[in-house]
């Protein structure tokens with residue numbers, strides 16, 4: 001029998017080059033999560049590991065990543081990104097910031113961005129291994145704010161239904177000192193009178209201030225429309241100049257429907273539909289539908305520090321985020337955009353914040369958060385996994401004696417004071433906390449500065465990590481066989 005390699009030899013040089021080129025593969029990996037979940041740190045840490053990973057070191061630094069463990073990895077390089085209209089993920093600047101003296105964290109994600117890596121490896125089996133000794137996987141990593149996914153329900157809501165849904169959030173809005181100013185501004189206009197851009201923008205500014213304050217100062221998560229919080233390139237544009245009518249009754253809507261088409265009411269309704277048509281739909285159509293794999297990062301510690309209401313709001317926001325990954329045949333998303341994500345990973349980020357014996361609890365808490373939503377709708381056709389990770393490990397573990405007992409602690413440089421601290425940050429609940437739980441909770445998850453990078457060793461990543469190799473194996477391992 002003539003072997004495939006033998007018959008290839010008979011082909012002309014050009015034909016062989018084409019055959020080899022077709023052995024290259026592409027994969028689009030999207031990374032998301034709510035603000036502060038750790039997206040920027042994750043991509044910076046992961047890319048840093050990959051760029052320093054080759055046959056000699058890969059199996060030591062990323063032992064659970066099969067291609068590295070089996071010594072089949074030739075190396076990873078940055079490559080020109082394919083989409084010229086998406087901003088580039090600023091990897092160099094992020095790494096410079098983390099390695100600066102004193103080290104600090106890079107700026108968080110505020111917009112979509114992208115970076116391409118070329119992973120050169122030796123195929124292990126199948127036709128590919130017979131055709132060639134080396135193949136390349138082009139990995140596009142796309143970073144985008146999870147808040148953008150909170151807009152999904154707007155695809156099927158009218159302006160009135162959307163406004164009514166925001167009324168349910170007034171108890172959260174009331175925490176903010178800007179709530180009264182927004183209500184005053186809303187009440188000051190006659191919705192049936194002729195609209196003008198300046199007034200629309202003024203009231204939108206108040207609503208934006210209210211959303212921003214609820215998130216930044218009061219620690220809540222859910223905010224709609226998502227782009228008002230993180231507008232990206234749409235900052236200040238009229239398509240974002242609308243707000244919910246949380247003071248209008250059903251009877252008033254009937255009367256307002258009869259107002260002139262130039263009225264505030266009809267203009268707001270129009271803006272809402274334009275936002276859905278020009279911002280929400282294009283995101284799903286142009287970007288989301290092209291993702292192959294998705295990582296959702298979840299910071300479980302910050303909402304536990306903040307309290308019951310904020311934790312519940314994080315859960316609501318996370319469930320809303322998950323709706324975008326429920327691709328059952330009957331789902332709206334499937335019908336409109338045919339998404340093709342076939343692997344979905346939820347990862348609890350920053351687990352270097354807690355002692356090793358608590359990392360299992362973090363994983364169990366995240367798994368419950370994810371599975372609670374799975375009871376309502378299945379992630380059909382999508383392999384789902386949960387993990388607990390740290391992209392840039394900033395603490396070390398230690399043991400201290402307390403009352404004659406050895407207890408596990410974490411040590412690091414506290415972000416706020418820049419002082420070294422040693423602490424036991426508290427027990428992470430294994431399951432969703434009950435109301436009673438909050439009365440006695442005593443968390444103190446402090447934020448840490450990144451560690452100073454020791455002098456660079458060749459082929460050695462700058463940062464330590466927890467389970468990034470596990471992440472790589474789940475998300476791209478099957479493409480490197």
Ligand code: GDP
Nearest residue numbers: 035036037038039040041105108109390391392
């Ligand atoms: P983004 O908004 O999702 O882009 O979040 P960032 O990546 O900017 O992370 C927000 C903050 O979380 C950072 O400024 C760090 O303080 C912290 N952080 C992120 N990843 C890690 C990690 O692996 N370990 C530790 N200790 N802190 C982290």
